[in-house]
Amino acid sequence: MKIRKNDTVLVIAGKDKGKKGKVRFAYPKDERVLVDGINLIKRHTRAKGTVRQAGIIEREDPIRVSNLMLLCNKCNHPTRIGFRLLKDGRKVRVCRSCGEVID
Numbered sequence: 001m002k003i004r005k006n007d008t009v010l011v012i013a014g015k016d017k018g019k020k021g022k023v024r025f026a027y028p029k030d031e032r033v034l035v036d037g038i039n040l041i042k043r044h045t046r047a048k049g050t051v052r053q054a055g056i057i058e059r060e061d062p063i064r065v066s067n068l069m070l071l072c073n074k075c076n077h078p079t080r081i082g083f084r085l086l087k088d089g090r091k092v093r094v095c096r097s098c099g100e101v102i103d
């Protein structure tokens with residue numbers, strides 16, 4: 001998957017369009033990621049002992065990767081991602097705007 005944990009991403013579609021956030025968790029199988037402060041949903045919870053409080057809490061819901069663009073940590077632009085094979089056989093991600101290696 002092109003977007004990974006700890007990446008900073010820009011939302012390009014949906015209700016949070018234009019917002020930025022950091023990827024907290026990636027679900028490669030579902031092509032979704034959990035981004036801090038993005039795609040908040042309201043959850044009604046019931047008290048479960050002393051661990052959980054009853055009421056409505058807001059939490060993030062995983063968002064589809066296709067709704068996101070990676071913000072390059074080198075040039076700071078939302079960018080598409082390319083891949084490059086290094087001499088040692090590692091495959092790294094590169095920024096399509098500035099050409100820098102992202103990983």
Ligand SMILES: [Zn+2]
Binds near residue numbers: 073076095098100
């Ligand atoms: Zn860049």
